[in-house]
Amino acid sequence: MPEFLNSPLIRCFLLKVASRCNINCDYCYMYNHLDQGWKLQPKLMSETTLLVAAERIRDYAIEHELDRIAIVYHGGEPLLLGTKKLIKHAEFLKQLLPTTTIEFSLQTNGVLLSESDILDFEGAGIQVSLSLDGPAKANDRHRLDHQGRSSYEATAKAMTILEEHPSVFSGVIAVIDAKNDPGEVLRFFAEKNIPQLDFLLPDANYLTLPPGRDIDPQIYLNWLTKCFDIWFDHFPNLKIRTFDSILAALMGIPSETDGFGFGDVSLITIETDGSYHDLDVLKITGEGTHLANGGVHTNSINSAISSEQVLRHRELLQKKGLSDECQSCPVVDICGGGAVAHRFNGKDFLSPSIYCLELKGLIEHARERVIGQLDSEIDEHKESLSQIREPDINDYEISRNDEVTRIFTHFANAQAEKLARVLNNIYSISSQDAVEYLLNLSDDNFRSLASQPAVVAWTEVMIKDMAGIKVHDLNGVAIQIDSGYIFSMIERSKEIEEWPSVHRPDQWLRLPFADKIYFETAESAEGGKKVLGEALLLIKQWKPSLLEEMSIISPEIQYIRDPSANPDKVVSFSDNSVPGTLYVQLMKSGGLIDASDLADSIIHEHRHQKLYLFQRVRPIVNADYPLVKSPWREELRPPSGLFHALYVFVELLEFWSFYRHSFELGEKSARECRRIIDQLKVGFEVVKSCDLTEEGKTILNILFDKYVNLSDEDRVTLIPYA
Numbered sequence: 001m002p003e004f005l006n007s008p009l010i011r012c013f014l015l016k017v018a019s020r021c022n023i024n025c026d027y028c029y030m031y032n033h034l035d036q037g038w039k040l041q042p043k044l045m046s047e048t049t050l051l052v053a054a055e056r057i058r059d060y061a062i063e064h065e066l067d068r069i070a071i072v073y074h075g076g077e078p079l080l081l082g083t084k085k086l087i088k089h090a091e092f093l094k095q096l097l098p099t100t101t102i103e104f105s106l107q108t109n110g111v112l113l114s115e116s117d118i119l120d121f122e123g124a125g126i127q128v129s130l131s132l133d134g135p136a137k138a139n140d141r142h143r144l145d146h147q148g149r150s151s152y153e154a155t156a157k158a159m160t161i162l163e164e165h166p167s168v169f170s171g172v173i174a175v176i177d178a179k180n181d182p183g184e185v186l187r188f189f190a191e192k193n194i195p196q197l198d199f200l201l202p203d204a205n206y207l208t209l210p211p212g213r214d215i216d217p218q219i220y221l222n223w224l225t226k227c228f229d230i231w232f233d234h235f236p237n238l239k240i241r242t243f244d245s246i247l248a249a250l251m252g253i254p255s256e257t258d259g260f261g262f263g264d265v266s267l268i269t270i271e272t273d274g275s276y277h278d279l280d281v282l283k284i285t286g287e288g289t290h291l292a293n294g295g296v297h298t299n300s301i302n303s304a305i306s307s308e309q310v311l312r313h314r315e316l317l318q319k320k321g322l323s324d325e326c327q328s329c330p331v332v333d334i335c336g337g338g339a340v341a342h343r344f345n346g347k348d349f350l351s352p353s354i355y356c357l358e359l360k361g362l363i364e365h366a367r368e369r370v371i372g373q374l375d376s377e378i379d380e381h382k383e384s385l386s387q388i389r390e391p392d393i394n395d396y397e398i399s400r401n402d403e404v405t406r407i408f409t410h411f412a413n414a415q416a417e418k419l420a421r422v423l424n425n426i427y428s429i430s431s432q433d434a435v436e437y438l439l440n441l442s443d444d445n446f447r448s449l450a451s452q453p454a455v456v457a458w459t460e461v462m463i464k465d466m467a468g469i470k471v472h473d474l475n476g477v478a479i480q481i482d483s484g485y486i487f488s489m490i491e492r493s494k495e496i497e498e499w500p501s502v503h504r505p506d507q508w509l510r511l512p513f514a515d516k517i518y519f520e521t522a523e524s525a526e527g528g529k530k531v532l533g534e535a536l537l538l539i540k541q542w543k544p545s546l547l548e549e550m551s552i553i554s555p556e557i558q559y560i561r562d563p564s565a566n567p568d569k570v571v572s573f574s575d576n577s578v579p580g581t582l583y584v585q586l587m588k589s590g591g592l593i594d595a596s597d598l599a600d601s602i603i604h605e606h607r608h609q610k611l612y613l614f615q616r617v618r619p620i621v622n623a624d625y626p627l628v629k630s631p632w633r634e635e636l637r638p639p640s641g642l643f644h645a646l647y648v649f650v651e652l653l654e655f656w657s658f659y660r661h662s663f664e665l666g667e668k669s670a671r672e673c674r675r676i677i678d679q680l681k682v683g684f685e686v687v688k689s690c691d692l693t694e695e696g697k698t699i700l701n702i703l704f705d706k707y708v709n710l711s712d713e714d715r716v717t718l719i720p721y722a
Contacts, residue, residue, distance in 0.1 A: 007305045008314055011069050012267040013057050014280065017045045017086070018076035019272045023109055023145045025131075027175055027211075029203045029341075030076070033284040042272045044081050049274040050089050053296045058096040060301040066100060073106035073126075074269075074280070083117045087124040105129060105170055109143070110158030111151055118165050127170040130159055134174060134185040141177050163193040171196035171239075178212060178219040182227035186235050196239040199227070203284045205344040205354050221361045228362065232369055236466045237425060237481070246366045247469065249334040262336045265314050268305060270296060276304035278313055285344040316340045316349050323350045335359040391617055393698045401548050404610075408552050411579075411616050412451035415459065416443075419450040422462040426483045434486045441493060449493050453556045453580040454508035458485050460577065471577075473514040482508075499551035500582075502532065503559050510558070512577050520559040520586055528559065528586045534595035535602060542658045546603070553613055554606045559586040572601035574608040582606060596665055600672075603655055607648040615640075620696035628690060631682040639690035643700070646683050649676050650703045653710050677711045 019041035026032055045053075061069055071093065073086055090104050104126040113128070121128060133139045136152040143151050162169040172194050174185070189197050201220060204210040212219050228243055268291075269277040275295035291304045304310075315321040322337040329335075329352075337343065338353030345351040353359060395403035423435045441449065449455055461471045461479055470478040485508065503525035510519055520528075540547055560583045562571045570593060572584040582605040585593060614620070620643055627636035632645045656672040659665040684704060692700065 007302065008265040008310065009064060009066075010060065010266060010268050010301060010305060011066060012072065013053075013069065014072045014074050014267055014269045015045065015050075015053060016041075016075060016269060016271045016277075016280070017050070017073050017078050018080040019043055020080060021076045021109070022080065022111055023077070023143060023151045025109075025143050025175075027142055027202045029281050029284045033203065033208060037283075037290070038076075045272040045274075047085070049272070049296065050085070051092065053270050053274060054089060054093045054096055056296045056301050057093065061097055061100055063302070068101040068103070069097075070103045070105070073104070075107075077109055077112065078106045079108055079112040079117070083120050086126065087120055090124050090126055103127070107131065107173070108158075109151060110155040110162075111145075113158040113161070115161050118161055118168055122165055122168045126168070128162060128168050129170045130155065130162065130172045132156070132159060132172050132174060133177065134180060135188045138177065138180040138185055138188075141179065142175065159192065159194075166193070166195065169195060171198060171241075173198045173200060175200050175202055176220065176223060177202075178216075178223040182223055183230050186227065186230055186238065190235045190238045194239075196241055198241040199243075201342075201355055201358065203281060203341065205284060205342055206351060207286075207344065207346050208284060210354060217357070220355070220358045224358055224362045225365045228366060229369070243366070244470075246334065246363055247370065247467075250363075250367055250370055262319060262333075263317050265305070265310055265317065268301060276301070278309055279340070281339070281341050284341050313340065316343075321349075323352055326352050326356075329360065331360050331363045334363050391614070391695075393695060394702065396614065397699065397702050401545060401552065404549050404552055407613060407617055408451070409447075411613060412447045414616075415456055416447045416450040418463055419446070419455065419459050422459055422466070423486070425466055426462075426486070431483060431486060434490060437490055438486060438493070445493060448497070449489060451580075452492065453578045454504075454506040455489060455492070456580070457508045457512065457578045458482065458489075471512075473512050474516040475514040477514065479511055497555070499555055500536075500557045501555055502557050504556065509556060509578055509581055512575060516563075517583070518561040518563050520561065524586060525559050528592055531586070531592045531595050531598055532557075535598035538596060538599040538659075539603065539655075542655055546606075549610070550602075550606050554580050554582050554609045556581040557602070558583050561585060561587060570597050570601060572605050574605040574612070576612050579612055580609055582609070596659075596668065600652060600655070603651060604648050607651050608644055611644055611647050614695075614699075618695040619693050620699065622691040622693055628686050629682075630686070631679040639687070639692070642683060642687055642690065643692075643696065646680065646687060646700070646703055649680055649683075650707050650710075652676060653680065654706065657710050673711075680707055680711075 019038045020043050021028070021031065024031070030038055057069070057071075060066075071090070073081075078086065086106065090102075093102055104124070105128070106121075106126060107129050109131045118128065131143075132152075132155050133141070133143060136150065136156075139152045139155070140150045143155075145151055159172070172189065174189075174197060176199055202210055210220060231238065231240060231243055265279075267279060269280045271277055273295065274297050276291040276299070278291060291307045291309055294304070317336075317340070319327060319332065319336075322332065323343075326332055326337045335353075338355055338359050340349060342353040342355055343349040343351050391407055392400075392403050396407065420439065423439055427435045438446070438449070450459070462481060464471050465481045472478055488506070503520065503522070505522065510517075536547065556578075558581055560571070560573075561567075562585075565571050568589055570585050570588065572582070574581070574583065582602055584598060584601040584605060586598070587593065588597075611620070621639045624638040624640050627638055628642055630637040630642050630645060632649075633641075637645075653673060653676045656669040656676070659669040660673065662669065684707070687700065
């Protein structure tokens with residue numbers, strides 16, 4: 001068996017294109033720690049080594065069929081190589097791997113970075129991360145040039161230019177000095193337009209101890225917890241990778257940093273002479289990051305990563321590779337033992353991280369803050385629910401719209417509070433007029449705006465962002481926050497509301513679904529006016545009160561197609577992330593669908609939205625497990641999912657039963673009724689095993705009675721939910 005089959009999968013290639021630096025940071029792991037091997041390296045990576053390294057990366061990517069890789073230009077200071085050479089290398093790699101997505105980035109101190117460089121990098125698709133510790137006073141404690149002069153002005157100038165080019169700017173790395181005031185550092189970065197901030201503890205281990213901790217053992221823990229509190233309370237919209245990772249881990253989301261959590265070796269370093277090295281920060285442990293199997297001029301990447309050293313590194317990234325003390329620690333699944341380099345004790349890595357006190361203390365502190373926040377929100381929610389009287393479930397179910405309006409108003413009030421919180425949070429000089437305009441709307445108009453589907457979707461993403469939580473689309477890509485949407489909201493607040501609002505090109509009605517859903521063109525939507533009118537007329541003839549109910553609960557209709565579905569199958573969906581939007585199919589096999597099918601879809605998705613709304617006031621299940629069989633899906637469903645299906649299809653049975661004796665729809669209606677009756681019969685039997693709330697049982701009995709009455713022509717014998 002080839003050796004590489006037991007090797008890790010490398011997706012990130014860190015190229016040390018310069019082994020020297022134009023400044024002299026006193027904490028630098030490359031120059032001011034134990035490994036001084038940089039002195040033996042060529043100052044710059046030669047053109048030959050650059051090309052051969054690219055070919056080795058190509059061979060590896062092709063052999064492992066990698067669809068995405070990352071190239072990091074590093075140093076020293078990578079800009080010493082020159083912008084043109086970096087871009088030339090990037091272009092060469094693109095030519096070698098035309099079908100592979102390559103993410104290019106470089107880490108720089110910014111001193112040599114000019115606006116023309118940034119424009120060139122923008123054109124080449126190379127992102128830039130900046131090293132800066134904070135304002136001048138903080139930065140100049142450690143980041144001085146070789147003559148002891150400040151590097152701050154040049155780096156700050158580079159950051160100002162990068163802020164104007166967000167497609168290039170990937171973030172800032174800052175090393176912590178506990179003498180710096182965390183509030184001042186946070187305010188400094190919060191005032192900048194940076195995509196992400198990464199706080200790093202000074203690289204240290206049991207041979208090179210953290211500076212200052214011998215005098216004050218709590219110095220870094222106190223700084224981190226104070227910094228976390230200030231961030232959590234005042235700057236949660238500032239992306240801090242360390243804090244975000246801890247919050248994500250507390251919620252069970254895998255860590256994206258190499259300082260927290262478990263994982264595998266996924267990076268290889270290539271030095272300026274072409275030699276292969278392990279993770280470069282391991283240099284703080286002394287010499288030994290050089291991989292045994294040569295370099296790019298003599299060996300493949302597969303050969304390099306099959307070395308014993310990489311195997312040992314992989315073991316250290318697993319729980320069983322930690323010290324006994326770490327394995328029994330209650331927070332080990334979050335911190336993962338901390339960075340490997342920080343565990344070195346002079347002999348091996350079987351010691352807790354030198355920053356164990358800080359990691360454990362920060363994680364426990366963050367957990368307390370998160371639990372406190374959740375408890376507060378739960379108390380607020382309970383108090384809010386106590387202010388609404390018990391819902392009249394029968395009135396709600398039969399579309400008595402004063403009850404529907406009352407419950408919807410409760411939802412709208414809650415959304416208005418959330419929207420106000422977001423607006424106050426994004427208040428700034430650039431947006432103050434817009435924010436004040438929205439906050440000064442009348443209560444009714446503000447509540448109406450806040451409860452519109454697109455605004456709800458935007459507000460929820462912003463609220464979660466303020467709590468350090470990323471919302472992802474169907475492709476798994478984080479949805480980016482958009483403070484500028486408030487200007488669209490102003491225009492929307494001025495519009496006269498009409499129902500339905502059809503196929504508005506509002507990105508917040510579509511963002512969650514990425515490219516998994518195709519949204520029809522404006523021309524197609526315009527061409528569908530007639531069939532929509534016919535569909536709404538069918539609903540009106542059957543149940544006029546339903547249209548009024550829809551105008552309250554479901555104001556938006558979006559025309560969609562599922563690219564993965566059979567084009568002759570009618571598809572529709574609802575999503576609680578965009579409450580009040582009905583996503584329905586308009587086209588079928590190149591033409592418009594039948595009006596009765598469109599009416600079916602509209603009723604179907606509205607019923608989902610109606611039950612979602614009720615669930616915001618009262619739960620329908622005590623436990624959404626175990627999963628159960630559903631006659632409408634191949635896969636098992638949670639009980640609430642089955643309940644939703646019953647709620648929808650009893651209504652559709654009533655709709656099609658109404659048209660059973662229609663000349664035009666009689667045959668189709670009879671066929672639909674027979675199919676739905678068979679499915680409901682199975683669904684009602686299964687739901688009896690589910691743990692429903694009293695409200696859920698009440699709704700289910702209403703549905704069951706309606707079902708029995710509607711299916712009397714095909715008499716069924718079922719026992720209602722007890």
